[in-house]
Amino acid sequence: MGTLPPIGRYVQKDLLQVSLNNCRSCALAELSECFCARLTDTQLEQLSLHSKSSVLPNKTTLEDGMGPVIAVVEGVIGMQHTLEDGRRTISAYYTKGDIIDLRQRSDHLQGALVSLTKAHVCRLQVTAFQSVLEENHGAWIAVSENLREQIHHGIGHATDLGKKQAIEKLASFILECHTRNGDSDSVMAEAIIPMSRVHLAEYMGLQAETVSRGLRKLEQMGLIKVSTMYEVLILSFPKLKRIANGAGCIA
Amino acid sequence: MGTLPPIGRYVQKDLLQVSLNNCRSCALAELSECFCARLTDTQLEQLSLHSKSSVLPNKTTLEDGMGPVIAVVEGVIGMQHTLEDGRRTISAYYTKGDIIDLRQRSDHLQGALVSLTKAHVCRLQVTAFQSVLEENHGAWIAVSENLREQIHHGIGHATDLGKKQAIEKLASFILECHTRNGDSDSVMAEAIIPMSRVHLAEYMGLQAETVSRGLRKLEQMGLIKVSTMYEVLILSFPKLKRIANGAGCIA
DNA sequence: CGATTGTTTGATCTCTCTCAATGGGCGTGG
DNA sequence: CCACGCCCATTGAGAGAGATCAAACAATCG
Numbered sequence: 001m002g003t004l005p006p007i008g009r010y011v012q013k014d015l016l017q018v019s020l021n022n023c024r025s026c027a028l029a030e031l032s033e034c035f036c037a038r039l040t041d042t043q044l045e046q047l048s049l050h051s052k053s054s055v056l057p058n059k060t061t062l063e064d065g066m067g068p069v070i071a072v073v074e075g076v077i078g079m080q081h082t083l084e085d086g087r088r089t090i091s092a093y094y095t096k097g098d099i100i101d102l103r104q105r106s107d108h109l110q111g112a113l114v115s116l117t118k119a120h121v122c123r124l125q126v127t128a129f130q131s132v133l134e135e136n137h138g139a140w141i142a143v144s145e146n147l148r149e150q151i152h153h154g155i156g157h158a159t160d161l162g163k164k165q166a167i168e169k170l171a172s173f174i175l176e177c178h179t180r181n182g183d184s185d186s187v188m189a190e191a192i193i194p195m196s197r198v199h200l201a202e203y204m205g206l207q208a209e210t211v212s213r214g215l216r217k218l219e220q221m222g223l224i225k226v227s228t229m230y231e232v233l234i235l236s237f238p239k240l241k242r243i244a245n246g247a248g249c250i251a
Numbered sequence: 252m253g254t255l256p257p258i259g260r261y262v263q264k265d266l267l268q269v270s271l272n273n274c275r276s277c278a279l280a281e282l283s284e285c286f287c288a289r290l291t292d293t294q295l296e297q298l299s300l301h302s303k304s305s306v307l308p309n310k311t312t313l314e315d316g317m318g319p320v321i322a323v324v325e326g327v328i329g330m331q332h333t334l335e336d337g338r339r340t341i342s343a344y345y346t347k348g349d350i351i352d353l354r355q356r357s358d359h360l361q362g363a364l365v366s367l368t369k370a371h372v373c374r375l376q377v378t379a380f381q382s383v384l385e386e387n388h389g390a391w392i393a394v395s396e397n398l399r400e401q402i403h404h405g406i407g408h409a410t411d412l413g414k415k416q417a418i419e420k421l422a423s424f425i426l427e428c429h430t431r432n433g434d435s436d437s438v439m440a441e442a443i444i445p446m447s448r449v450h451l452a453e454y455m456g457l458q459a460e461t462v463s464r465g466l467r468k469l470e471q472m473g474l475i476k477v478s479t480m481y482e483v484l485i486l487s488f489p490k491l492k493r494i495a496n497g498a499g500c501i502a
Numbered sequence: 503c504g505a506t507t508g509t510t511t512g513a514t515c516t517c518t519c520t521c522a523a524t525g526g527g528c529g530t531g532g
Numbered sequence: 533c534c535a536c537g538c539c540c541a542t543t544g545a546g547a548g549a550g551a552t553c554a555a556a557c558a559a560t561c562g
Contacts, residue, residue, distance in 0.1 A: 081410045083497030089413035091406045104403050111406065134388060147398045152355050154405030155342045155362065159332045161412035162340035162456035166518070197541060205413035207519055212542050229541080246334030417550070448509060458551055463510055480509085480559095 023048040026122070027096070028073050033146070034097040036071070038138035047132055050125035055118070062113040062121070068102035069129050075119025076194045080202070081111040090116075090203040092154060095180065095194065099146050116195040161205050164246060169204045170214040172244035174224060174232055189234040190227075197229075218243075274299040277373070278347070279324050284397070285348040287322070289389035298383055301376035306369070313364040313372070319353035320380050326370025327445045331453070332362040341367075341454040343405060346431065346445065350397050367446040412456050415497060420455045421465045422495035425475060425483055440485040441478075448480075469494075 023029055023044040028036040039047065053073070056062070062070070062077070070077075077100065078090040093116060094100055100113065103126065133140045160172045178191040193200065201208040215232075218224045223240045225233040234240060274280055274295040279287045290298065304324070307313070313321070313328070321328075328351065329341040344367060345351055351364065354377065384391045411423045429442040444451065452459040466483075469475045474491045476484040485491060 079406055081413075083414070084493070085497055087414045087497055089410050091409035091413065101399055101402075104399060110410065137385060140391070144395070144398070147395070147402065148352055148355055151352075151398065151401050151405065154402060154409065155330055157409055158342035158405065158412060159340050159361065161409060162332075162342065162453070163334070163338045202413070208541075209520085209543080210518060213518095216542085242335070246336055246338055459509075460511080460552085461550060464550095467510090 023051065026053070026073060027120075028071060028122070031097050033142065034071070035099070035133070035136075035139040035142035035146075038142055039132065039136060043132050043136060043139075047124065047128055050128035052123045053120070054123070055120050056115040058115055058118050060115045060119075062115075069124045069126055070100040070102075070113070071122040071124060072096055072098045072100065073120040073122055075121075076116040077119055077121065078114050078116045078195070078199065078203070079111045080114045088202045089205065090114075090199060092150070092157070093194070093203065094150075097146070098150070099143055101147070116199050164244075166206055166210050166214045167217055168243055168246055169206065170211065170218060171223070171240050173200070173204055174218075174234065175237075175240060175244055177232070178234060189237075191232045191234055193230045193232060274302065277304070277324060278371075279322060279373070282348050284393065285322070286350070286384070286387075286390040286393035286397075289393055290383065290387060294383050294387060294390075298375065298379055301379035303374045304371070305374070306371050307366040309366055309369050311366045311370075313366075320375045320377055321351040321353075321364070322373040322375060323347055323349045323351065324371040324373055326372075327367040328370055328372065329365050329367045329446070329450065329454070330362045331365045339453045340456065341365075341450055343401070343408070344446070344454065345401075348397070349401070350394055352398070367450050417457055417461050417465045418468055419494055419497055420457065421462065421469060422474070422491050424451070424455055425469075425485065426488075426491060426495055428483075429485060440488075442483045442485055444481045444483060 023036060023039075026036065028034045029039075029044065031037055036044070036047075056075070072094045074096055076093055076095050077098075078093040081089045081091060083089075091111065133143060156172075156176070160169050164172065174191045174193075177193055178189075180194075181190075181192050195203070197211050198208045200206075201211045204211070206214075215224070215226055218240075219226055221239075223234070223236050223243065225235060227233055274287060274290075277287065279285045280290075280295065282288055287295070287298075307326070323345045325347055327344055327346050328349075329344040332340045332342060334340075342362065384394060407423075407427070411420050415423065425442045425444075428444055429440075431445075432441075432443050446454070448462050449459045452462045455462070457465075466475070466477055469491075470477055472490075474485070474487050474494065476486060478484055
């Protein structure tokens, strides 16, 4: 097993100790993409009053209470579905700054939110959330962008799940991880895997064993280097992209 | 092949002849879920000026020009991806009232919009669309609901694609069709398949042959009756739901 | 009415799942 | 501090579901 706990940039231990239920001290209030960062002091305060921040250990299911709008402050949250015979799927995952909005018109909810790492979330009261958005166009735009991004992630994910083979799925996932890390400080070619092998398998519609074999194969092909359990070094972007795009196994 | 062209409630021929580029005569302006229905006359007019309505024959690719926000007036539009070796996936599909918003922060677009039936779409100029939404809260809420619904569809779809077997996928799809038809006038137990077998296969991550076999099997099990190519009668909801939820093949 | 496209059926092959066993971290408790 | 057990990751051998290939058939379109 790797020497690194599932931390990466996804969980920072010190942040998890920060005083809760106070938007001003919250990491999100400084994340420019997040709507919180665009709120005025009074709006932040108003939201504070009706929000409930909480820290989750790894592999914890979020309870339903309090309301269907949840902001992810730190760590990774997955939407997990379990079939009758125990098969499991993670249909989407959310990281720092994502707004999980479970309000919906028609269907019954079909899955549970589970922390895939140690995580920090903030449950927002729907009415307070909504009224703040109506007041503040900047915040509304930020939330809309996040929603659209989730849609695009979903579309990309469906493409991966649809007709790709195991190696192709993994290549695609590694590139997705690299993109989703984004801006940050680390080495350019590094991809941080934000979850365990089992969860990765559930996300990509594979079996954990197949994930293991696939990563090994990509390594043997010289496209990646599995540094630790949660860090992958990308050795050849173009080739990896071609694999992810279904170019067969001939590099 | 069935006796029915891909019409169902998804395309109504007469509607497609209606004068274009005029929101007032547009079907969407009367669809309560759609944001258009909530606009004032002047807002409708303003949007009219910057919109471009067009009718697409079946299997037509939408060109990129004009802007990334598209409203579906009638028919079905799919987001189609093609891998290097020709494998195809439809990662999502959109029907009457859906807003396809292709604006996105980071990634490059990875797919093409294709009509899966004869269809009628309306391309909206981004700035006009955005300013109308900022003026009109009702319209904004309607669009947000539509976005959220797309996310939830995506989540459900990922669940189907992840670890389900062919029959389970098909059972799930039929139920999805039934739900998405929704309110309408027809027989309760009828599900309208909004696309051809090939497209259905691409949507569910299967091969057309497998779709054919799967539907036949569901029919033999007495759960459905394939009336025509585009109409399925659901004979047992509870059993179909159990199959869709992974209850194996023992009904 | 012929050409083309889309659907169905059958036989074979292949990739992934499944089952089983090993080995490496990590936390617990002696 | 070390031994134990648990969980997770990995590896191998066998089985099954779906893909692939090939061909017949039905339906649409010009």
